[in-house]
Amino acid sequence: MKLQFKNIAKNFGGLKVIEDFSRDIEEGQLVALVGPSGCGKSTLLHIAAGLEKPSAGQILAAGKPVEGPHPERMLMFQENALYPWLTIAQNVAMALELQKVDRKQAREQAFAWLEKVKLKGFEDYYPHQVSGGMRQRAALARAFISNPKALLLDEPFGALDALTRMTLQDALRELIRETRPTVLLVTHDVDEALFLADRILVFSNRPATVLREFNLAHYEKTHDLSDFADVRRQILGLLGIHAEHGDMTMTEGAGI
Ligand SMILES: Nc1ncnc2c1ncn2[C@@H]1O[C@H](COP(=O)(O)OP(=O)(O)OP(=O)(O)O)[C@@H](O)[C@H]1O
DSSP: OOEEEEEEEEEETTEEEEEEEEEEEOTTOEEEEEOSTTSSHHHHHHHHHTSSOOSEEEEEETTEEOOSOBTTEEEEOSSOOSOTTSOHHHHHHHHHHTTTOOHHHHHHHHHHHHHHTTOTTOTTSOGGGSOHHHHHHHHHHHHHHTOOSEEEEESTTTTSOHHHHHHHHHHHHHHHHHHOOEEEEEOSOHHHHHHHOSEEEEEOSSSBOEEEEEEOTTOOOOSOOGGGHHHHHHHHHHTTEEEETTEEEEOTTOOO
């Protein structure tokens, strides 16, 4: 599903959060949004999800104006996305049950998706009985089970340790390769953006405008991002972070 942001602006009362944002996100593309904290990245996702209306401009999904939330455009958050009183399988199946899929069929599909994200054997556990990484695997299964045409990921692995995050990034990439949704990914992790994205948009402080766009679509990527050292340095520089000799120092006012 192609997403088109056309001259989007957003104010919350007197607070100008987004100013004249226009971009087309092509079908099947993964575009990462990085920028300072509070600049308006999540707000852009909420606009794409239909949870917020732009103050000006228009958002189109597959050529049609977005008028509200729809399961075709699935939002996934950082953590605590699972209902603690439901088992892992019930949490995943619920996405289908909400769309009136028969209970038994929903459960079968939930088991199949949980196997894909390597949670076979944990279907009947409750979220508090598994690790944070496993909960996010379940959240991925729940996001993908209804076969969304657009995935809107807001710091999906932000609460996980670096190693777990990498295994989740691998899992996400596999699922994306299999199902080919269009993806908007908000992340504070520049390496995550480099690893997963076809395009990276670097935003300014609020009101958010695009400082620069990087196109990485032609690269076959691994977690060894040494080929991207230069792009990485440029992105960190735009964010006001200087990475030298392995150290990172932030200039005042930066903060991602
Ligand atoms: N529903 C809302 N009502 C009022 N203000 C809001 C609302 N949603 C967001 N804001 C404000 O808009 C600004 C941008 O918020 P947003 O969450 O989009 O930033 P962000 O770039 O995603 O930040 P972070 O990286 O820290 O998550 C913030 O100042 C926030 O307080």
